[in-house]
Amino acid sequence: MLSAKLQAWFRQNCRDLPWRNTRNPYLIWVSEIILQQTRVAQGLDYYNRFVERFPDVLSLAESDETEVLKYWQGLGYYSRARNMHAAARQIKMQHAGAFPQQYAQVLALKGVGDYTAAAICSFAYNQPYAVLDGNVFRVLARLFGIETPINAPRAKREFSELAQNLLDKTHSAVHNQAIMEFGALQCTPQSPDCGICPLQEICNAFCNKKVNMLPVKLKKATAKERFFNYFFVKNGDFTYLKKRESNDIWKNLYEFPLIETATASYINDLLVSENFREIFADSGKIDIAGLPFVQKHVLTHRIIHAVFYIINIEGEPRGDFTKILQRDLHEYPVSRLVELFLERC
Ligand code: SF4
Known part of the structure; x- marks a missing residue:
């Protein structure tokens, strides 16, 4: 029921973004890596320029790293670009240039972690892997009233299990995009739109007036x-x-x-x-x-x-x-x- 409500909300509210209109794993991969530390508004421009210059795995694999970094300039977290370039070469060598289709193979690519592998495999191939990013952590913490700090070592396992249990396994692509978009647009960090939220009645944080207290985060070390x-x-x-x-x-x-x-x-x-x-x-x-x-x-x-x-x-x-x-x-x-x-x- 929860997933059905999220998917209904998504059908009405999702943003029209270029990587949503494709099942191409390469394009989904590029968008996911760019969006890891970047807001959509800023990432969109970079995405369009990047895929215009490097439209597929082979064009990226055969390029020079300096040029790839040049296209990344200003986005920060440059290891993302270096890893993508190395991963493209890995795909060329190990998979003859065809983007891998098995979760373990995707996860083995340089710079690809659990989240990105789940995003690629569900969005591109509709495989039943639940995504867990900052938006999903927040939505789950509020919906279920979870007080485990989301940056505590034990949080990942606890939230992953919950996310996987909630996944609509026949519609993984839509379910995953729906919960992420719901966190990005509706259940936002500072001002969630609880007044018109379709999950209000089943939201633990809303029912217990704890929306502003969740998710819990441990204090970061000083820079x-x-x-x-x-x-x-x-x-x-x-x-x-x-x-x-x-x-x-x-x-x-x-x-x-x-x-x-x-x-x-x-x-x-x-x-x-x-x-x-x-x-x-x-x-x-x-x-x-x-x-x-x-x-x-x-x-x-x-x-x-x-x-x-x-x-x-x-x-x-x-x-x-x-x-x-x-x-x-x-x-x-x-x-x-x-x-x-x-x-x-
Ligand atoms: S009621 Fe508020 S806190 Fe709960 S899921 Fe909806 S937007 Fe998020």
Whole structure:
């Protein structure tokens, strides 16, 4: 009965989104990965551009990772793009380019977890796997009055079992989309529309006046603060970029020469620091041009305090930098933080 009500609500209220009008697992996969950490309004544009350039598994598998990252630029959580690219190559190698159809095979793809595998297998193949994302957690917590914190280790099993029991196994695709859409539009985090909710009478939270208390969440650890000092180096028409290669944020994106410090630093201290000398000892006369660009950039687990300096040099910097024409900067994938600087300078 619950599923029937959700599906009836969905038929009347669902948004018309491009990935809803397809059973193509590749397109569903792309949309699900984009929407993992991104609002629909922002993701839609990225989705359309991405599938226009990479319309199928093979076009993605045969592309260069730098180009894939470029199409992802500004979306954040770049491991999603790197993993998709690797997974496309995995499909090409292991499944001759055909998107796998078994849940275990889909789950084995790089970057695909329980939620995404269930979404792909149910939306594309109508297989009986219940999805569990943030929207579903919230809807279930309220409907059943569950007080287990949704980010507690035991929550996933408890909510997964419930979601699977509620699934309409003959209409998995519609059921799953219905409960997610219901969470996104009706049973929203801050202002659920309980007054016109078709589930009001059976909603534990509504009947017990606990809507604003559910779902319960454990407090997050405080974000780590980091201090980035970037140098946009001009040498005539040239500048210098470095690819971030360590397993840190923004892996495989490009950035300007960087000195990370433990606290905020003055330029005079940076200029005489060991790190600065290591990069610029052979660079000849160094001029600092104009005022620095200061930007606080908030990520999920980190707060980056960034300062960008524009400097003119006559020699070369030391280190593993790529020397490029400044006018070619737009060809390289960069973080949203670097993009913000480029938009302003
Ligand atoms: S009554 Fe309110 S809290 Fe309960 S399911 Fe409906 S919208 Fe959500």
